[in-house]
Amino acid sequence: ALNFADAPSHVGSSGKPLFTTQLQLTPQTHEILLKTPALAAGYLGQPAKFAAKLTADGWYHTGDVGHLDEAGFLYVDGRLDDMIISGGENIFPDAIEAAYQSAPGVRDIAVVGRSDAEWGMVPVAFVVSDHPLDVAALVAFGRQHLAHYQVPQTFIPVVEIPHNGNGKVQRAKLRARLSAAHSD
Incomplete structure (x- = not known):
């Protein structure tokens, strides 16, 4: 307490x-x-x-x-359950999301892990924006505010981030969407 x-x-x-x-x-x-x-x-x-x-x-x-x-x-x-282990580093999506909340053009963001042959897992960001995503600007922003291993490898534009009734991000839905996209 x-x-x-x-x-x-x-x-x-x-x-x-x-x-x-x-x-x-x-x-x-x-x-x-x-x-x-x-x-x-x-x-x-x-x-x-x-x-x-x-x-x-x-x-x-x-x-x-x-x-x-x-x-x-x-x-x-x-x-x-949400922790991403990338190259031996423990990454928490909440920390990445908090950093990007102040990024220009980001209205909402959620991060999940994706399997990666080299690193084990890497962070992937789903981003709600009112404008087309400027991936180069988002990567540059991440490099200024996060450790290099925390910067998402991919930024996916979405209309909305799924939240439950308590306002928590429904990461399982985002992981399922990511898996479906990679199985196509």
Whole structure:
């Protein structure tokens, strides 16, 4: 939890675990694991799904990936399912999307991973724009604001980005669209 006094100096943090909660990050992916007596007893009507997220010693796999700062404050970087591993680098679509929100001509953007023979996976961006996409300008913008491995390899113009009722990007639909385009 993030208390009011710490909020200004830890912008973007989820805070520190409450006293009854233990937190750890997995070594390779930095998935956030929690152990607490306050953990829910399960998912309603889905006991197997809940059991699959628990380790034998009671740690809960959240599916979120994050990091701790030097003071022990937790920052959530994204979802494990959305992470793109390219040439050994962990790439989070949210970081790319946040950078491109201020790019000229970009009204909305969503990023997913595509298989790549050389890098394993590479980021691909679906972009909503009121104008024809200037791919060279988008690449140049990315090179100024992102690490080289985060710059999308492909920019696909779309009319809209699919979102669910909570406003979250429906990446599975975008991945399916990408797969369908590459199987043609």
